[in-house]
Amino acid sequence: MTDESPAFPPPPPPMGAPAAPPAATPALPWYRRRWWKFPAWAWLTAAVVLIAAGAAGGAKKDEDNASADTTVESVADAATTDAPPTATDAPTTEAATTTTVAPTTTRATTTTRATTTTTTSPPTTAAPQPIVFSGRGDDVVNLPDTDLMVATISHSGRSNFVIWALGFDLQETDLLVNVIGGYSGRVPVNMNADTMSLQVEADGDWTI
Secondary structure, eight states, X not given: OOOXXXXXXXXXXXXXXXXXXXXXXXXXXXXXSOGGGSOHHHHHHHHHHHHHHHHHHHHHHHHHHHHHHHHHHHHHHHHXXXXXXXXXXXXXOOOOOOOOOXXXXXOOOOOOOOOOOOOOOOOOOOOOOOOOOEEESSEEEEOOSOXXXXXXXXXXXXXXXXXXXXXXXXXXXXXXXXXESOEEEXXXXXXXXXXXXXXXXOSSEEEO
16 A cells, blocks of 8 residues: 655754745655546546557458468469379270180099909808607616707606606706606706716607
């Protein structure tokens, strides 16, 4: 805040001396005065100056823009004028088409003969001739030295009909048939490979 009064008040006059007239207050320069104390004509002058400055600045800016546009158009015209002429397309020469025919390859025909397969049949073993024993009543039949056999047995009597398998010591080992009266059937013989003979008990004719 600026003080408009002098820095120091004047000293009082000496006793008995006539009072000096009050000192005149010096006038303040314009830049130290309060802005609201300026007269109206000063405000009007400042407003006119600001408006004139703004109008001058806008006119200068328009001139600068117009100058820049003119420069750009000149450069574009120069570039268009200096452009080289358009080259003319050279005539196109069509290449001649050469057609090459591939040689024909003839495949040789190979004939393969079918393989002949010979099937050999295994040798057939002739069935052994049957051994036939027949009799009437009780008897003992000696068997040949052989393995398992199948015996077909028949009897025409009316009483008991029994057949035993006998071992090496003529001991009874297997009971093959035990019926009453007539009989006809088949039984395995020599299952244990120890049968040497057959013992027959009958009252009529029999066949083994």
